[in-house]
Amino acid sequence: MKNHLFDGLLKTPPRERQFAEIPGAKNAPARYYSYQDVHDVSGKFANLLVSWGVEAGDRVAVQIPKSIEAVMLYLACVRTGAVFLPLNTAYTANEVDYFLANAGASLFICDPEKRDGLVDVAKENNARLETMGVYTKPDVFAGSLLDEGLDLDTTFENIPREADDLAAILYTSGTTGRSKGAMLTHDNLLSNSQALAGLWQFTKDDVLLHALPIYHTHGLFVATNVAMLSGASLILLGGFNTDAVIEHLPKSTSLMGVPTFYTRLLDDERFNRDLVSHMRLFVSGSAPLLAETHIEFEERTGHRVLERYGMTETNMNTSNPFDGERRAGTVGFPLPGVSLRICDAVTGEEVGKQAIGIIEVKGPNVFPGYWKMPEKTAEEFRDDGFFITGDLGKIDADGYVQIVGREKDLIISGGFNIYPKEIELLLDDQDGILESAVIGVPHKDFGEGVVGVVVANSGASVDTEKLLAIIKPLIARFKQPKHIFVLNELPRNAMGKVQKNALREQFNNVFDCS
Numbered sequence: 001m002k003n004h005l006f007d008g009l010l011k012t013p014p015r016e017r018q019f020a021e022i023p024g025a026k027n028a029p030a031r032y033y034s035y036q037d038v039h040d041v042s043g044k045f046a047n048l049l050v051s052w053g054v055e056a057g058d059r060v061a062v063q064i065p066k067s068i069e070a071v072m073l074y075l076a077c078v079r080t081g082a083v084f085l086p087l088n089t090a091y092t093a094n095e096v097d098y099f100l101a102n103a104g105a106s107l108f109i110c111d112p113e114k115r116d117g118l119v120d121v122a123k124e125n126n127a128r129l130e131t132m133g134v135y136t137k138p139d140v141f142a143g144s145l146l147d148e149g150l151d152l153d154t155t156f157e158n159i160p161r162e163a164d165d166l167a168a169i170l171y172t173s174g175t176t177g178r179s180k181g182a183m184l185t186h187d188n189l190l191s192n193s194q195a196l197a198g199l200w201q202f203t204k205d206d207v208l209l210h211a212l213p214i215y216h217t218h219g220l221f222v223a224t225n226v227a228m229l230s231g232a233s234l235i236l237l238g239g240f241n242t243d244a245v246i247e248h249l250p251k252s253t254s255l256m257g258v259p260t261f262y263t264r265l266l267d268d269e270r271f272n273r274d275l276v277s278h279m280r281l282f283v284s285g286s287a288p289l290l291a292e293t294h295i296e297f298e299e300r301t302g303h304r305v306l307e308r309y310g311m312t313e314t315n316m317n318t319s320n321p322f323d324g325e326r327r328a329g330t331v332g333f334p335l336p337g338v339s340l341r342i343c344d345a346v347t348g349e350e351v352g353k354q355a356i357g358i359i360e361v362k363g364p365n366v367f368p369g370y371w372k373m374p375e376k377t378a379e380e381f382r383d384d385g386f387f388i389t390g391d392l393g394k395i396d397a398d399g400y401v402q403i404v405g406r407e408k409d410l411i412i413s414g415g416f417n418i419y420p421k422e423i424e425l426l427l428d429d430q431d432g433i434l435e436s437a438v439i440g441v442p443h444k445d446f447g448e449g450v451v452g453v454v455v456a457n458s459g460a461s462v463d464t465e466k467l468l469a470i471i472k473p474l475i476a477r478f479k480q481p482k483h484i485f486v487l488n489e490l491p492r493n494a495m496g497k498v499q500k501n502a503l504r505e506q507f508n509n510v511f512d513c514s
């Protein structure tokens, strides 16, 4: 009997092949994991989970620091048929409370250093509390999971799981309302990694430099699943750190990152052609990569970043081609097996060629729904099975998909629809501007008024009055920002996404609405 995801991911890699290198901290030697270790250590953890009472279908919530053993824990959950539920390490006890309650988690594994603050929350939710930290040496305690698990038997008979069984629940970042638990099946994850590994031509010779967090779909599923499926190796960093990435790029072949990785690398003069001569692929996603970054990256390194688009609920939907033109400012074409269409938000009808609308997707990558939220699920699916992503986009004349923004960021001023991206691109183009964000905030006459927020290039200063005057003749009056503010940086989350809700809050009272 098969365990759809585990068997699918680990069918091919020979056991002796290297799976991961974990660079040593502070001159300690690096550690290495083979694919045999992947079987052995995940088997030990699976035995431990079962001894703790975990059964197929149980939700195992984890809020733990990044480590290779944490990846093994994910696999152990898959092997026991449990549902893996990773939580952002930044969440507070109050937020964790909601996730444990909503998911009905029976086991919660947290960072040993945060255990004291989470005991009550676990107890109130009837979840068993265990801990997992970062392994350093055999005799140093790093949580109960490593302490008890590493001594157990490596043999574990996988619990059979079918394609449609749940493998994970990932909560959406929930910038509006409460966060929703996206249910992901074994085949959502397996089929998506198969599509990506094929498209991006991953092989056993690849070494993927892994600097993303592993509580999010990008670092957890895209990166680790694609590597396992192709028998490739990982160099697993604790997080993004320019020095560490620069140190390890020369022996890597690929990097998956959010746009901030690339802007930070470009800010460092050590980042040049020689450093990346061993690399074959740089992937970007989770937030828009500025066309300017794309161009600067190519000039500096000779590589064109490959931008792709996905979300927690759908895994990856589109990608620029590996061999064909990687077009800046676009997210490429739908992945094999994925259908994508652009529809009118109100009527649900497909819009005409190159018109802007909501992106809808359907395919084996798309989740079956939100955990215990049938109404929300029903609201976000069309009758014919397409999922309404909430992203606004269009398809250009050559079939490349372009993202114009989130529907909830759309500004409606005086009855007109304003796509922030159009104004942001214009602001970004002006001298002295590094980047910008355009938002709508309450306005007495217009409903919403347009506000621009810009960040200056280092060393540059921005005269906002002049800036307003420059863009005035370039766009229709209703789209023109009524005010422009300068910030030192835009508020971003760990995945590099600009937090427009934070900006809307900050500038909420710009117009007198009394």
Ligand code: AMP
Residues within 6 Å of the ligand: 172, 173, 217, 284, 285, 286, 287, 288, 289, 307, 308, 309, 310, 311, 312, 313, 331, 389, 391, 403, 405, 406, 495
């Ligand atoms: P998450 O569920 O946290 O992965 O966020 C998914 C959202 O990130 C999508 O709905 C998009 O709004 C955004 N996103 C992901 N990839 C891209 C991209 N390449 N360009 C622009 N936005 C993106």
